[in-house]
Amino acid sequence: IMTRSIIYSVCILFCFSCNNEMTQQFEPKSSALGKMNEIVVVADDDLWESAIGDTFRYYFQSAYPILPTPEPIFDIRQFSIKELNNQPLRKELRTYAILADLSDEDSPTTQMVKKDMGSEKFEAVMAGKGKNSSVGKDKWARGQVLFYLFGKDKVNLSEAIKNHYSAIARRVNKHDEKQLKSSIYVDVINRRLTERLKNDFGLDLEVPGEYKVVIDDVENKMLWVRKDTKEAIQNLVIRTIPYDNENQVTKANMIALRNEFGKKYIKSDEPEDFMVVNEKDLPVYEYTFELDGRYTREIRGVWEMSKAFAGGPFATYLIVDEKAKQLIYVDAFVLAPGHDKRDLMMQLDFIVKSGKFTNRIQI
Structure with missing residues (x-):
């Protein structure tokens, strides 16, 4: 009778445990929260404070x-498994990088990574194969993406971080795209400006509703629009230039075009003070890509006023x-004086x- 009672009690406990797990499994997940460009690192504290953490920060926290x-x-934010479990909301963020030796x-x-990946894959990694x-995706909440980086030892893990940084960065940016667009x-799209760009510039560019016209130079086919807030001013300048040869599409010519615009339109009350590209103290980066099938060159740098103490980032596309x-x-x-500019x-x-x-x- 005692044996039968013990078996009965174990069965009840087992059923309760299974029922509890099943209930958790089928509970609806909440939507993930968090900012774009944020990665939550899940790692043991001692691993994060070692060279592994330094390597991760070197790549993922390098300068924009x-x-x-x-x-x-x-x-970047980092939590241990214990810290995640102590604060359940930390499991409802959008983007995670999980680091494991x-x-x-x-x-x-x-232990969590082994459970998530399965014993077979775990053994393959440990065998170097x-x-x-x-x-x-969606481990703890809907709309999550989780990047697992692991290795059979710290050296192998460090290599994983280096080798997969670029691919992960692209995936994070893609994951953030909907939030960025929002x-x-x-507000609504500025239909009038969007149609104007289609008709006069041949460019279908969706201008946000908050952007207003600053200068509309019809004769020189130049349109300058901007969005003003208390913290920042975001500007877009669009113009067309007759295309003669490939020598026009160089970094030097793009800087010259930008300085030409700055000298003509961006001035202060001080004489001979105008916007100019700072290419003496800071680098000007250049990239090439295709925009809707058209060859495009992009330069990035910092603009400043030639005399007054003011400046900011720019990106020019030709x-x-x-x-x-x-x-x-x-x-x-x-x-945006005194404010972050990356997201802008x-x-x-x-x-x-x-x-x-x-x-x-209309040509």
């Missing part, structure tokens, strides 16, 4: 190109539209790089 005051590419089998992070990265188009025999010049720049520049960059071309241009 290029700002007057350095800001990181990503904002699989040789430390007593590590709570290693498996991949040392993985991507998961931060740009808070798009070759061979069909229309013209160059489309787009300049994005920010003035990312918003402008998104607007420009979402552009398409149309045949409705």
